[in-house]
Amino acid sequence: MLTKRIIPCLDIKNGRTVKGVNFVNLRDAGDPVELAKQYAVKGADELVFLDISATLEGRKTMIEMVLKVAEQVNIPFTVGGGISSVEDVDVLLKSGADKISVNSSAVKRPELVNELSSKFGSQCVVVAIDAKQVNGQWKVHLAGGSIPTELDLFDWAKEVETRGAGEILFTSMNNDGTKNGFANQALAKLSETVNIPIIASGGAGTIQHFTDTFKVGNADAALAASVFHFGEIEIKDLKEELKQEGVSVRI
Amino acid sequence: MKIVIINYGAGNIKSIQFAFKRLGFEALLTNNPDEIKAADKVIFPGVGEASSAMQKLKESGLDRLIPQLKQPVLGICLGMQLMCKSTEEGHTKGLGIFDVDVKRFSNTVKVPQMGWNTINNLQSDLFKDIKTNEFMYLVHSFYAEQCQEAIATTTYEVEYASALQKDNFYGVQFHPEKSSLAGEQILRNFINL
Numbered sequence: 001m002l003t004k005r006i007i008p009c010l011d012i013k014n015g016r017t018v019k020g021v022n023f024v025n026l027r028d029a030g031d032p033v034e035l036a037k038q039y040a041v042k043g044a045d046e047l048v049f050l051d052i053s054a055t056l057e058g059r060k061t062m063i064e065m066v067l068k069v070a071e072q073v074n075i076p077f078t079v080g081g082g083i084s085s086v087e088d089v090d091v092l093l094k095s096g097a098d099k100i101s102v103n104s105s106a107v108k109r110p111e112l113v114n115e116l117s118s119k120f121g122s123q124c125v126v127v128a129i130d131a132k133q134v135n136g137q138w139k140v141h142l143a144g145g146s147i148p149t150e151l152d153l154f155d156w157a158k159e160v161e162t163r164g165a166g167e168i169l170f171t172s173m174n175n176d177g178t179k180n181g182f183a184n185q186a187l188a189k190l191s192e193t194v195n196i197p198i199i200a201s202g203g204a205g206t207i208q209h210f211t212d213t214f215k216v217g218n219a220d221a222a223l224a225a226s227v228f229h230f231g232e233i234e235i236k237d238l239k240e241e242l243k244q245e246g247v248s249v250r251i
Numbered sequence: 252m253k254i255v256i257i258n259y260g261a262g263n264i265k266s267i268q269f270a271f272k273r274l275g276f277e278a279l280l281t282n283n284p285d286e287i288k289a290a291d292k293v294i295f296p297g298v299g300e301a302s303s304a305m306q307k308l309k310e311s312g313l314d315r316l317i318p319q320l321k322q323p324v325l326g327i328c329l330g331m332q333l334m335c336k337s338t339e340e341g342h343t344k345g346l347g348i349f350d351v352d353v354k355r356f357s358n359t360v361k362v363p364q365m366g367w368n369t370i371n372n373l374q375s376d377l378f379k380d381i382k383t384n385e386f387m388y389l390v391h392s393f394y395a396e397q398c399q400e401a402i403a404t405t406t407y408e409v410e411y412a413s414a415l416q417k418d419n420f421y422g423v424q425f426h427p428e429k430s431s432l433a434g435e436q437i438l439r440n441f442i443n444l
Binding site: 001002003004005040045046070071072074075076094095096098118120121122123124166167195196197220221250 | 265266269270272273298299300358361362363364365366367368369386388389390391392406407426428429430431432434435
């Protein structure tokens with residue numbers, strides 16, 4: 001049976017993890033390669049690296065990091081942040097990334113999704129969508145959630161699926177950072193709207209939140225950052241409990 | 252031990268090369284027929300779309316070379332699918348090494364299948380020291396039907412052949428290079444064939 005995936009997300013700036021990580025027995029918590037290896041051992045099913053470098057130098061460092069992760073880590077990983085062209089993707093995939101994610105650049109120029117899926121295959125094209133519920137309507141936001149658009153979450157999800165996206169990473173801005181749980185209603189509706197896998201993001205605080213997002217939100221995968229980085233939830237415990245709750249996971 | 256990875260411009264092959272490196276083997280990326288013929292083990296990778304990948308194989312004459320190879324050959328993901336008779340993806344005729352057709356999952360399940368699923372009914376030295384129900388990482392929209400040449404099966408919508416073998420030719424639908432320690436064991440087993 002295909003299992004539900006648990007995905008730690010690492011924010012990377014100039015080749016280093018930021019937001020801090022609080023692992024015991026880690027020589028260098030800022031080293032993304034070291035962290036990635038730890039997560040692979042701990043049972044993470046996949047990893048996401050989000051590049052938040054704003055400089056060209058930072059981008060170059062990111063490519064070096066991708067090479068090192070690919071060299072040393074034996075589970076799949078996605079790279080996102082600042083990707084806006086076929087060339088950007090080409091260099092990341094050639095450096096060993098398994099998937100890439102695009103966000104604002106796809107909203108600005110939706111043909112990008114077609115170009116990427118036809119050149120590299122849908123399987124490696126993740127479209128990340130940040131959305132916020134305003135007056136009952138889920139509106140897509142850009143640039144890390146800072147710029148609102150008139151685009152409806154569900155319409156946009158359907159469109160990117162048609163254009164060849166292989167997966168959607170949906171972050172609810174209403175839930176992100178709250179630790180009050182994922183946006184399960186919107187997630188369940190997304191799963192009805194499209195027929196590609198959905199990664200739930202934003203709001204993880206407890207193990208129960210993960211159970212809910214798989215059972216109520218029908219998510220195919222759940223992504224979180226701080227609860228894993230600060231050891232608030234151990235992936236092993238999380239998976240044991242999910243299994244007991246009848247959620248199929250890889251242990 | 253000379254391992255080559257056939258480089259015909261289809262997708263991410265770096266991670267396969269890195270996986271061998273973690274096992275202590277240098278694998279050469281090449282499309283040179285002499286290098287491929289001289290290798291002890293051949294990896295036939297593939298990510299992307301079937302008809303354009305097949306086109307690339309034809310342009311380089313690899314479509315004729317691969318079925319004639321005598322050493323162990325391992326097709327991975329699309330590589331395995333291209334070793335079959337045909338695939339529904341782009342209505343593509345395959346290399347015909349495995350006597351099976353490749354179909355698309357229906358929309359009763361999410362397509363692509365993406366993530367970790369189990370392999371069962373293991374029937375080859377390729378799976379030495381691998382337990383039944385071991386998890387492997389898969390990303391695919393098309394699958395080889397259950398058949399005589401199946402050496403592993405996986406269930407997603409239907410029970411399908413997630414690994415195939417005929418003589419010196421092996422194919423796996425999953426990505427051993429991305430399937431943690433068990434995946435590395437399968438690559439090690441392939442090296443030891």
